[in-house]
Amino acid sequence: MISKWCKSHGIQLAELVENSTEDGLTEADRKHFICLLEKMSLTLPDQKGAARELRLLTKRMPSFRALFGESLDAIPQLLNPLSESKSQHDIHPDLQEDLITTLLNLSIHESNKKLVAETPMVIPLLMKALQSGTVGTRSNAAAALFTLSALDSNKALIGKSGALKPLIDLLEEGHPQAMKDVASAIFNLCILHENKLRAVRDGAVRVIVNKIVNRIYVDELLAILAMLSSNQKVVEDLGEFGAIPCLLSIMRESSCARNKENCIAILHTVCFNDRTKWKEMREAENAYGTISQIAEYGTSRAKRKANGILDRLNRAANLTHHTA
Incomplete structure (x- = not known):
């Protein structure tokens, strides 16, 4: 529009603007991009300077993120300093952070997601x-x-590559700065059934229950646990790691309807798949009436789950009394 207006009014645009493409990048921008990538094969100071600049450019300018999608060699060139290193100790920490952050910036661009993930070195380096x-x-x-x-x-692809185990290990370490991103990644990956199985196999339940017991990142981790709880191994792990009293106490303490719903959904799965927990749940219900409270005041889904638990516990109690 600006170009047309200038032409109709006899105004000469600067050469730099005239040479810009539809994405707003000039020929000079593209040459600079190529130059920065070439520096990834030079000395450490060159690599560090170029990596920092690429990190900032891909943060501020979506058009620079898109540039990486125009060449199959761009991402391997970017990651050259990491892939060539024989040992993790050889990688300068600031350089690694700038390159991994640039990779994150690229991944935000919708048309890059497939290309980035399918570049062979990317997931192993992440x-x-x-x-x-x-x-x-x-x-x-x-x-x-x-x-x-x-x-x-x-x-x-990410699940098959084995990325859930290091994510779970990082979750267990519990760096406050990393917790949200780690939990979000695990949740997203576990939407896929095969990745649920991998997460359970890699020890996710023990780590998640331990964090929840210590009231760390409860909202996000309850959502993951509710997603995983359909697995019979998870039901067994929940009993082993003392999750039942913890979930009941969260329902009493929390004002968050979503957390209560996730707790009761997990307990519902336990109740219907592990009869050894009936006595513990019935005694807790007699003492506090937690499940009855959810049955009366919870969300519609939580009410259904709570009433299902109460019905199962009551029938089991009546059967025991009748047998006695």
Whole structure:
């Protein structure tokens, strides 16, 4: 529109603007982009300077994120300093953080998600970044996996690559800066059934229950636990790790309807799949009436689940009394 207006009014645009493309980038921008990528094969100071600039450019300018999608070599070039290192100790922590954060910025661009995830070195490097480096590096690696996992095909690819285990390990470490990104990544990945099985196998339930017991990131972790609880192994783990009294106490303490709903949904699954927990749940109900409160005042879904538990517990109690 500006170009047309200038032509109709006889105004000469600056050469730089005339050479810009539809995405707003000039030829000079593209040459600068290529130059920055070439510096990834030079000395450490060159790599650090270029990585910092690419991090800032891809943060501020969506058009620079899109540039990476125009060449199959761009992402491998970007990650060259990480992929060539023989040991994690050889990687400068600031350089690693800038490159992983640039990768996160690229992943935000919708048309890049498939390309980024399917570039062979990306997921292994993100997994490595989850395990070492600055807290910022580890947090942004988790955020990149979360962003990439928006695509179902990427959920499968990330899960098969083994990324859930380092995510769960980082969750267990509990860095406050990383917790939200890690929990979000695990939740997104576990939407896929195969990844639920992987998360359970990799020890997610023990870690999540321990965090919830200590009232750490309860909202997000309850949502993950509710998603996982349909698995019979999870039901067994919940009993082993003392989750039942914890879930009941959260329902009494919390004012969050969603948390109460997730708690009662988990307890419903336990009640219908592990009869050894009936006595514990019935005694807690007799003492506090927690489930009855949810049956009366909870969300519509929570009411259904609570009434289902109460009905099962009452029938079991009547059967026991009749048999006696």
